Amino acid sequence: MIAGVDIGGTKIAVGIVDDDSKVLSRVETPTTECGVYNAGIAHVARMLREASRLAGVPLTGVGIGSTGWVYPFTGEFGDVDFFPGWKGCNPVKDLQREFGITVALENDGDASALGEAAWGAGKGKSQLIYVTVGTGIGGGIVLNGHLYRGADQGHPEIGHHVIDASATRCTCGFRGCWEALATGPAMAAWYNEQAATQAGAPSQLTAKQVFEKACAGDALARKAVDREHYYLGLGVANLINLWMPEMIVLGGSIMKSVQLDEVAKVVASGCRFVPYQSTKLAHASLGENANLIGAARVWHHRFGESARTAS
Ligand SMILES: [Zn+2]
DSSP states (O other): OOOEEEEEEEEEEEEEEEESSEEEEEEEGGEEEEEEEHHHHHHHHHHHHHHHHHHHHOOEEEEEEEEOOOOOOTEEEEOOOTGGGGOOOHHHHHHHHHHHHHHHHHEEEHHHHHHHHHHHHTTTEEEEEEESSSEEEEEEEEEEEEEOOOOOOGGOOOOGGGGGGOOBBBBBBSSBBHHHHHHHHHHHHHHHHHHHHSSOOOOOOHHHHHHHHTTOOOOOHHHHHHHHHHHHHHHHHHHHHHHSSEEEESSSSSGGGGOOHHHHHHHHHHTTTTGGGGSSSEEEOOOHHHHHHHHHHHHHHHHSSHHOOOO
């Protein structure tokens, strides 16, 4: 029974997750409520006590998955856009001191990758890349049950590989990153721009609505969906060419509407120098609590049985 803390751009969720990934309790708060560090971490501590009370179990360990740049081994927060007040602060040390239990921290893409690898669609796979497509694109790489870490323990940002250097500018400074082209908001923005040009009136559909319109037979929406599959496919093809993983698991809100066979067709159109058919594409399977479950898995990865059997 481990507590997970999922820190995202819009909300912070806290819950107790059992050893089979079942969520026993869940409480959440808007991220804006926790922007000032001292008050914010006190709020998280209260949520942990509440989650423990609701589940009827004591707190024995805490795993944290957080958006943005974090330092897993010191426990410190780096430069997180929506959390400037947390930069240089150390929630790992502070929660350890508060509760007298072990606490582990990872980037949320890595956390969800660990969750899917241990308990979800990637269970039993030795090389797994997890991709989450939301307002951005993030993810993590899990090799034989353990997170891949780069130089200086760096977390690779798979959403920021460039797909089309002449395209839209990305938040990172480059143009045409995977994240700038293949997220739901990117798809909706393209559709709305085209629709406004054609109709001479503003269009403000969401990605979900564009998918629905495409299903209803709208030609422009169909084009937007084809474009989405194409860009998702290009990014997946790059991951396959570079890594040849056993499986790529795709999660995030937009993936509910994406057809993986369309993504696979793009892969097949260009990955002919690698045995791409050996990389299975799968939808994430842990559902709407995936991030919370992944956060709890961070603790297992660092301190649990899987950590003891490492290397
Ligand atoms: Zn970028």
